[in-house]
């Protein structure tokens with residue numbers, strides 16, 4: 361069984377970007393789901409919709425480059441009222457629309473929140489991208505980075521801002537591990553090492569226990585957010601580097 365830690369908000373500062381009333385957010389939590397192509401982001405969102413819709417009011421925004429494929433897949437799966445699932449067609453490299461200029465996504469999220477007020481949680485799926493893609497904290501309050509075992513056992517070691525600093529790292533499709541010669545437990549352990557205690561969940565749609573852990577993490581994060589104590593973290597600041605001044609910068 362994978363280790364799970366829910367005390368993943370070590371800084372303990374009040375949020376700085378969600379409007380608050382008496383320290384509490386006045387809009388739903390926005391949770392991003394990013395990761396390389398085909399790692400199971402849409403499937404994970406489908407799982408969460410099924411798990412959480414009996415108790416929470418949900419909305420979903422998907423991102424694809426040229427289509428609305430992921431939104432159509434989720435609507436066809438019947439995981440939520442189809443009206444609550446909306447697609448953004450970025451027309452550009454996915455990270456552009458979740459990080460560099462989040463305008464399209466922000467407008468889509470705000471429209472959804474207005475049309476279905478009051479929502480509890482908005483799930484925003486990034487288009488599949490590379491290991492450097494993370495959400496801007498201007499768009500989401502927290503984010504999940506999804507890898508899968510079929511991408512290779514060494515992917516966690518390759519690192520990147522999402523692997524190291526997303527609020528949650530998911531090692532997905534653990535049911536496939538024996539077929540692709542990957543040690544999923546080792547991937548999770550390596551995740552813990554590079555993530556400074558931030559949580560890692562090994563997930564499979566066939567493993568009810570792992571789905572329960574994912575559900576519990578989301579509910580815990582939502583409660584933390586609602587308490588006004590959640591601190592949105594930008595996982596993607598520049599890697600430490602040196603200018604001509606010879607000083608190490610991380611801006």
Ligand SMILES: Nc1nc2c(ncn2[C@@H]2O[C@H](COP(=O)(O)OP(=O)(O)OP(=O)(O)O)[C@@H](O)[C@H]2O)c(=O)[nH]1
Nearest residue numbers: 396397398399400401402403487488533536564565
């Ligand atoms: N075996 C197995 N397959 C899974 C699991 N989760 C998702 N898949 C499969 O993985 C494939 C990709 O899943 P998606 O959810 O479409 O992945 P995605 O990350 O949204 O893909 P893009 O949006 O194209 O980047 C599909 O064939 C899913 O059925 C899992 O837990 N186990």
